[in-house]
Amino acid sequence: MSLALSTTRFAPSPTGRLHLGHAMSAVLSHDFARARGGRFLLRIEDIDSGRAREEHIAGIEEDLCWLGLLWDGPAVRQSRRLALYSEALERLKQRGLIYPCFCTRADIARSATAPHGPEGPLYPGTCRGLAAPDLDRPHAWRLDMVKAMALAGPLEWYDEQAGIVTARPDLLGDVVLARKDAPVSYHLAVTVDDAAQGVTDVIRGRDLFAATHVHRLLQDLLTLPTPDYHHHALLIGTDGERLAKRHGAMALADLRAQGVDPKEIVAALHEGRAPLGFRLSGD
Numbered sequence: 001m002s003l004a005l006s007t008t009r010f011a012p013s014p015t016g017r018l019h020l021g022h023a024m025s026a027v028l029s030h031d032f033a034r035a036r037g038g039r040f041l042l043r044i045e046d047i048d049s050g051r052a053r054e055e056h057i058a059g060i061e062e063d064l065c066w067l068g069l070l071w072d073g074p075a076v077r078q079s080r081r082l083a084l085y086s087e088a089l090e091r092l093k094q095r096g097l098i099y100p101c102f103c104t105r106a107d108i109a110r111s112a113t114a115p116h117g118p119e120g121p122l123y124p125g126t127c128r129g130l131a132a133p134d135l136d137r138p139h140a141w142r143l144d145m146v147k148a149m150a151l152a153g154p155l156e157w158y159d160e161q162a163g164i165v166t167a168r169p170d171l172l173g174d175v176v177l178a179r180k181d182a183p184v185s186y187h188l189a190v191t192v193d194d195a196a197q198g199v200t201d202v203i204r205g206r207d208l209f210a211a212t213h214v215h216r217l218l219q220d221l222l223t224l225p226t227p228d229y230h231h232h233a234l235l236i237g238t239d240g241e242r243l244a245k246r247h248g249a250m251a252l253a254d255l256r257a258q259g260v261d262p263k264e265i266v267a268a269l270h271e272g273r274a275p276l277g278f279r280l281s282g283d
Helices: 020-035 054-066 082-094 105-110 145-152 186-196 206-221 252-257 262-270
Strands: 007-010 039-044 098-101 140-143 156-159 163-166 176-178 201-205 228-232
Touching: 007 020, 007 201, 020 039, 020 054, 020 201, 020 228, 020 252, 020 262, 039 054, 054 252, 082 098, 082 140, 082 176, 082 186, 140 206, 145 206, 156 206, 176 186, 186 206, 201 206, 206 228
Parallel strands: 007 039, 156 228, 201 228
Antiparallel strands: 098 140, 140 176, 156 163
16 A cells, blocks of 8 residues: 555546536545645646647646645646557557457447446457458557456455455456547556556546556556555535536536635545535445
């Protein structure tokens, strides 16, 4: 488990303004590092060039400053780290652990043989083992989960709430590591970045708990260190849904415009309470 000096990170995607759910992760990450005399890093996950916006990056920094959260060093942008991801992908490719996939989401959804996992329908393996794939066609790169797990063997990781967790990346199937529309996926980028930045403790919402199974496998395959994980409860709105951009969660910028005192938000989160009348998942 983590000792005194810890490095945490807050890693939002600049596809919209931050909301209270983001604030919770940022405050908890900031507090964890500062309580241990460690570093709190800001990483901008802007690999989705079709949706990432410069104004949202500026907004993220503005919102964090409004909350009184200062990060160490310059913010790191994933879009400037593509060579690192390409190198990791190539290492997996050379070991025969990834394969090109030409299927669309609609193809997978229509497949009667696609089982469901924690993140939705699992890939049924349509392109696995293609004899002569045409790499001139648009394609993603998927991890051959059976091969990868056989090579890695049994794996574990530590979560503050769950304790020692046996890794079950097979629950997510042959995940995408490089997308058709982007040179890398979330799974690979976050694993490579956390190691490269020396992150010792990953503090994020419980909605990403299942993804950690895959990240633990990738850490083993790429010979990367495994941080400790702290998956916190999620903020739930009055509609019973977790706060998310796609659910139209009110932005911190809107709260600021309404005159909300950021100290009230931060104080509640410091104490493990949901601010402004929201509630925590599990309450």
